[in-house]
Amino acid sequence: MKRSNSKARVTRTDAVVPQQSPEGVPAGWAEIQREIAEASGISLLLVNGHQPPALAVANNNSICEALQSSPEHVKLCDPYCGEAHARATAANTITHYRCHAGLHCFVMPLEIETDRKLAVIGGRAFVRGVDYRETAERFRSGDLQDLSSDELFRNVIFADEADLDHAALRVSVAASKFKPVPLQRNMETASVTTTTERVIEYPAAKIESTQPEPGDKVESIDFAAPEVDESRSLADSIRRFAEQIDASDPTQTYQSIVARSADLLRAERSSLLLFDESENLLTMKASRGIPTAVADVAPIAVGQGIAGAVLRENRPLVATVDELGRSSLPERLYKTSSFISYPIAIGQRRFGVLNLADKIGGGAYDLHDLSVIDLLAPQIALALERAQWQQRANQFQLMSITDPLTGLHNRRYLEARLAEELSRSKRYDYPLSFMMIDIDDFKLYNDFNGHQAGDRALEIISQCLHAALRKVDVASRYGGEEFSILLPQTTLEEAGVIADRIRRKIMTTKFPHGASQPLGMVTASIGLSVLSPSLNSAEAIVRAADRALYHAKGHGKNRAYAYHPLQGTGRPASADSQEQ
Incomplete structure (x- = not known):
């Protein structure tokens, strides 16, 4: 992608990093790779060393194209896709990685030639919505905003880990059946083009002569076409299936x-x-x-x-x-x-x-x-x-499960999930922890700096939660400056560690007006509760966490306390939680 800066508005085409160098692609492989990429809905790249450039690129993620076309930003990708070929050839097996942009990829050796060690990079897909939101924010107002353009989100790829595994399997099967198609170099250009079609099982007698005599028939197209047509038809059917x-x-x-x-x-x-x-x-x-x-x-x-x-x-x-x-x-x-x-x-x-x-x-x-x-x-x-979630939304008359300001789940979604996870925990004897979080002295922050600054602070808090939580945890905005976290299959001790991680993340994050707060920074107090014989309902678990939160507020703020069922009060969630 070509970009210009504020000092020089003229874009130079020679400053764009080339993405593809197709001269070295084994004859017939590019078409196979394209079909697999289209059918799987992910990106596939054939590489023979450091990338970019790749030998062949199919269905590239437009975000990757923007990053790797930029001489200033391609270095961000070097430790990931850039060095993927080296990792695959060293390991001699498929490896998975997640890049700086939150995209999930795999790289695997491709044994379709004896004289070169080729590899295929696959995926370049967002598996989690939070990864996509964080990357989009980087382009909107972060370190990547100078790359923002209308083309940036032209082909953003979403998938799950199963999609990547299926695509890797299809690449492996195709490679095991692949036979390069020889080029008939003395024929007209049109003939050379048609004989680069993919051939999986092809009789050797049909390709012995590279210079056909007058009256001879070139039959390679006839042998390959039915299989190509069948593969394309299946790929089209699968794409239509997803839409239907x-x-x-x-x-x-x-x-x-x-x-x-x-x-x-x-x-x-x-x-x-x-x-x-x-x-x-x-x-x-x-x-x-x-x-x-x-x-x-x-x-x-x-x-x-x-x-x-x-x-x-x-x-x-x-x-x-x-x-x-x-x-x-x-x-x-x-x-x-x-x-x-x-x-x-x-x-x-x-x-x-x-x-x-x-x-x-x-x-x-x-x-x-x-x-x-x-x-x-x-x-x-x-x-x-x-x-399933649409059905739950209908049941709870909940057509939106997201808080529009923070992007977190809202309270009604939390209550539905809490009831569901509580039932599962009781059934399988799983632990279940819950957390209430309140931003300390948030009213002062709002009053002195304005509601827009307060809204921005809540957005930053949600980003802190995303950074500190695990994939299985359910974060929601409970109301106002209160947030809640549902932690399935999590003991109170584990929840205490997570709570302290959240508290420290908020405390060390720079807020636009954080220095004006009473503690000299934006901080949060946290109350925890855990499923137990005395806390065995959703209402009791929430009430206990709220009571522990009130106890943390009363003991100096910027700390995490857990509800103590025997004393009916709070106690420190971990040894480090009281440090300020």
């Missing part, structure tokens, strides 16, 4: 997942069962081709039946009922015995099971069909996650 299943109404999302999956896998019968963690049951939410109404299908306990076992083991099953030693009930009217039962999950979080049966034409499902669902599953999981 994303609906604002959860019920429509469920039905679209069932219908579109059945279309792609040529199934006359399909169903989607969602996992209710509180009840440990699978409940059917949508179906196609099943004679029984969805509402009449009884829930299935995890571990029972085929779907229950698939969810428990978190492994897909492609089989026939005969192979399993079972028989289907006559009233279910199955046409064939072949089926696929596939668990939908992101990491350890389970969403449900997708079932497909009665393949059109009477054939049996195989590993090729399973590989198609492998590509669809991450998109289904993300769509189900959005649908």
Whole structure:
């Protein structure tokens, strides 16, 4: 990207760092890489050393393009993508990293040539929304603001870790089948171009002659074209699939997942069962081709039946009922015995099971069909996650779960999550901690510096929380200058460490008018509580944390106290928490 500064408004094209040097790309690989990148929705780069430039770039993240095109900013990327090739060749295996811009990537050796050690960088994707917001803030008002332009967010890539893993697998499979296409150098340019198509399995006899005689037929295009067309068709279908299943109404999302999956896998019968963690049951939410109404299908306990076992083991099953030693009930009217039962999950979080049966034409499902669902599953999981929260929003009449000023969750969202996590903690005997945070003397800050300065201070506080918290923690603005943190599966001792980290982060952060505060800086007091026999409801946990917060305020502020259930008062959350 070309940029100009305030001193010299003329942009020089020779100052732009080149991103691609395609002369050394193995013939046929660039097209394969492009197809995988488009189907996976991530960036892929073929590299043969320090990057930039890469040999081939597909679906590049526009933020990366802006950073690495700038001579002033490319050095920020050098320890990450710049040195990725060296790390991959040294480790001789796939490695993952997160760069300074919060983008998640992988790099893996690519063994498609014997004389060069090539590697593929993949991802360049935001996995967490907070990473994207922080990077956008850097471009808006931070150290990267001189790169801001209309093109900057043209192709920002979002994905999850499963998307990156699937893409890496596809690259590995493609590399194992890849055979470079020789160039017919004495032919016309148009002929040379057409013979650089990808060929996976190609008879050697067809490419022995580099100079065809008059009347000879060049058949390489005929052999390669069907496979390329099929791959492109599948990639297009997967892209359309993601668009078709994303609906604002959860019920429509469920039905679209069932219908579109059945279309792609040529199934006359399909169903989607969602996992209710509180009840440990699978409940059917949508179906196609099943004679029984969805509402009449009884829930299935995890571990029972085929779907229950698939969810428990978190492994897909492609089989026939005969192979399993079972028989289907006559009233279910199955046409064939072949089926696929596939668990939908992101990491350890389970969403449900997708079932497909009665393949059109009477054939049996195989590993090729399973590989198609492998590509669809991450998109289904993300769509189900959005649908779940949309459904909760409807239930709580909560169409927005974000505080507009700080970008944190709001109080109503917190209360819903607290009830959910409390139920899960009781069910599985997990610890659960809670935290109330109040900005010390915030009214003085507001009165002396104005409400706009106060709003800015609250925004900075939210950034401090993001920096100090873990991915699993749930931060929210409780009201005014009060914030709350829900800490699932966290003991009181662990929560005390986190509280002290938050307190120190706020205390050491520069605020525009922090020196005018009574303590000479902006500080926060924190109250903690933990799930226990005497604090076993959401109301009691919040009330206890609030009481501990009041105790911290009364003992000098800028400290963290935990509620003591025996004394009904506060006590220091950790040995360091009282230091100012």
